Amino acid sequence: MNPLLKPLQLGELVLKNRIVMAPMTRSRADQEAVPTPIMTDYYAQRASAGLIVTEGTSPSADGLGYCRTPAIYSDAQIAAWKSVTDAVHAKGGCIVVQLMHCGRVASRHNKPAASRTLAPSAIKADTELFTDAVGMAPTELPEAMTLDDIQQVVADYRQAALNARAAGFDGVELHCTSGYLPMQFMSENANQRTDAYGGSVANRVRFACEVLAAMADAVGPGRVGLRFCPGNKFNDIADSDPAATFHALLDGVSHMGLAYLHIMKAHTRKVDAFAEARERFPGALIVNDGFEPDTAIDMLASEQADAVSFGRHFIANPDLVERIRDELPLSAFDRKTLYSPGPEGYTDYPQHSNKTVEENA
Numbered sequence: 333m334n335p336l337l338k339p340l341q342l343g344e345l346v347l348k349n350r351i352v353m354a355p356m357t358r359s360r361a362d363q364e365a366v367p368t369p370i371m372t373d374y375y376a377q378r379a380s381a382g383l384i385v386t387e388g389t390s391p392s393a394d395g396l397g398y399c400r401t402p403a404i405y406s407d408a409q410i411a412a413w414k415s416v417t418d419a420v421h422a423k424g425g426c427i428v429v430q431l432m433h434c435g436r437v438a439s440r441h442n443k444p445a446a447s448r449t450l451a452p453s454a455i456k457a458d459t460e461l462f463t464d465a466v467g468m469a470p471t472e473l474p475e476a477m478t479l480d481d482i483q484q485v486v487a488d489y490r491q492a493a494l495n496a497r498a499a500g501f502d503g504v505e506l507h508c509t510s511g512y513l514p515m516q517f518m519s520e521n522a523n524q525r526t527d528a529y530g531g532s533v534a535n536r537v538r539f540a541c542e543v544l545a546a547m548a549d550a551v552g553p554g555r556v557g558l559r560f561c562p563g564n565k566f567n568d569i570a571d572s573d574p575a576a577t578f579h580a581l582l583d584g585v586s587h588m589g590l591a592y593l594h595i596m597k598a599h600t601r602k603v604d605a606f607a608e609a610r611e612r613f614p615g616a617l618i619v620n621d622g623f624e625p626d627t628a629i630d631m632l633a634s635e636q637a638d639a640v641s642f643g644r645h646f647i648a649n650p651d652l653v654e655r656i657r658d659e660l661p662l663s664a665f666d667r668k669t670l671y672s673p674g675p676e677g678y679t680d681y682p683q684h685s686n687k688t689v690e691e692n693a
């Protein structure tokens with residue numbers, strides 16, 4: 333039997349197979365960061381995945397940064413997510429929400445006027461991002477977080493985890509890479525603090541560990557996952573010793589009893605991310621980045637991982653699980669519609685069985 337099709341339990345999460353949909357920002361929420369009805373269709377179409385990890389979703393207004401990304405702090409957002417989780421569950425799926433706080437990777441055009449842009453230190457990220465209002469825009473100069481701000485943001489993540497359960501999610505995943513707030517704390521350039529959250533590597537991973545502990549305390553550790561990518565420089569991150577950061581993070585979370593660790597291939601030759609995660613983390617491991625069905629099968633057959641997540645293949649193949657099961661060809665996605673509003677290039681990719689006879693021939 334194809335090992336990708338075997339069931340799996342990750343903490344409290346029960347997966348019917350080991351094919352995970354990786355989190356992907358698709359910018360289809362409305363201007364109030366409320367999920368739209370086409371998001372319900374999109375996730376329901378992909379409910380045959382063993383586990384869906386949603387796109388990055390903000391725990392607070394302050395945590396928003398990109399245009400049309402969803403959040404999970406208001407009643408309207410929670411109610412709209414409930415329609416997503418109900419539709420996925422009706423099709424026998426399992427779904428967790430990825431909590432993503434952008435920190436300094438934010439434009440004021442993409443967040444409510446009264447919200448703040450926070451970071452470990454008042455240092456701007458050297459990058460630009462897209463806004464509907466003015467096109468490409470520089471990031472904001474963030475406010476350096478006070479100790480009270482840190483406590484408040486940890487509390488926001490905690491509340492977001494509770495809101496996720498109220499919205500019917502099976503669990504929550506912490507987005508801890510790609511230059512967003514937890515990674516800003518871990519980096520040597522974005523974090524110039526001289527208190528318990530800056531300086532030594534143990535101090536720089538403290539924020540991520542406190543956030544995870546709060547999320548685990550709120551909903552139970554068996555419903556909390558952690559996503560990380562050692563050495564990821566995306567969004568202006570610098571770290572001279574990514575192995576030390578990775579190891580300190582794993583040391584800080586290994587005792588928590590988390591549902592899973594979701595690791596992307598390292599962006600540096602200094603770290604063998606999958607092998608080191610396997611060695612240092614006692615729980616289940618989901619691996620990601622550039623997998624094809626055959627290489628994913630190899631990872632499971634050799635017991636280097638418990639599950640594999642696919643991002644881009646899920647965009648144009650809503651029935652990716654069935655295509656892998658039946659060894660059918662995979663379709664390519666259209667880059668132009670990745671982040672455009674509306675259903676085009678989002679919910680209109682056909683299932684293999686619905687393609688025309690000529691296309692299938």
Ligand SMILES: Cc1cc2nc3c(=O)[nH]c(=O)nc-3n(C[C@H](O)[C@H](O)[C@H](O)COP(=O)(O)O)c2cc1C
Pocket residue numbers: 354355356357358387388430432507559596620621622623641642643644645670
């Ligand atoms: C359109 C797009 C949006 C993405 N958004 C997120 C995101 O919100 N959170 C995250 O952790 N990763 C995000 N990623 C990264 C994917 O989860 C995944 O790591 C990446 O696509 C590599 O896996 P793949 O080779 O299977 O596509 C995104 C990737 C793509 C293509």
